[in-house]
Amino acid sequence: MTEPADTDDNFDDPSQSGPVLYREIGSSWWPVVWGPLFALIGGGVEATTGPVHVLDWVLVGLALGGLAALWAQARRRFWSVTLTPLTLRQGRETLSVQRIAEVDEVNQPVGARVLGGGWTVPKKLGELPVKLTDDSIVVAWARDPEALRAALRPLIQP
Numbered sequence: 001m002t003e004p005a006d007t008d009d010n011f012d013d014p015s016q017s018g019p020v021l022y023r024e025i026g027s028s029w030w031p032v033v034w035g036p037l038f039a040l041i042g043g044g045v046e047a048t049t050g051p052v053h054v055l056d057w058v059l060v061g062l063a064l065g066g067l068a069a070l071w072a073q074a075r076r077r078f079w080s081v082t083l084t085p086l087t088l089r090q091g092r093e094t095l096s097v098q099r100i101a102e103v104d105e106v107n108q109p110v111g112a113r114v115l116g117g118g119w120t121v122p123k124k125l126g127e128l129p130v131k132l133t134d135d136s137i138v139v140a141w142a143r144d145p146e147a148l149r150a151a152l153r154p155l156i157q158p
Contacts, residue, residue, distance in 0.1 A: 018084040020083070032069045034068060042057055093117050107137075108129035113138050
């Protein structure tokens with residue numbers, strides 16, 4: 001999900017400086033509500049058939065909500081993309097924008113390193129080959145790789 005650049009959430013990144021030019025969060029917090037909502041519906045259905053096991057449904061709601069919170073936090077940490085005038089942060093990795101030499105017409109070689117610390121680009125995300133100033137090629141990723149490319153273009157030194 002792409003967010004507007006004027007949000008205040010900096011994902012606990014103290015090195016982030018300057019305005020956010022492009023951002024994708026890995027997940028919203030909505031999935032945390034699903035578990036308690038399921039438990040509430042389950043308790044309601046149980047109320048139509050007999051006595052309600054309130055403690056059991058509360059524990060189910062808390063367990064499912066807690067697991068969903070862990071899942072959402074992990075996706076926000078490992079699948080987020082943030083671009084500022086100084087840095088491109090993908091998941092756990094931060095790359096200085098000064099190191100980026102080219103984002104247009106870059107041929108991606110087999111086995112190019114993926115930014116963010118993973119072995120592959122996360123599922124359902126598009127790839128953006130990036131040439132660095134040391135002539136190596138890395139793979140950036142985003143839900144909308146063309147929007148990320150457009151945001152990077154003005155920052156690249158000719």
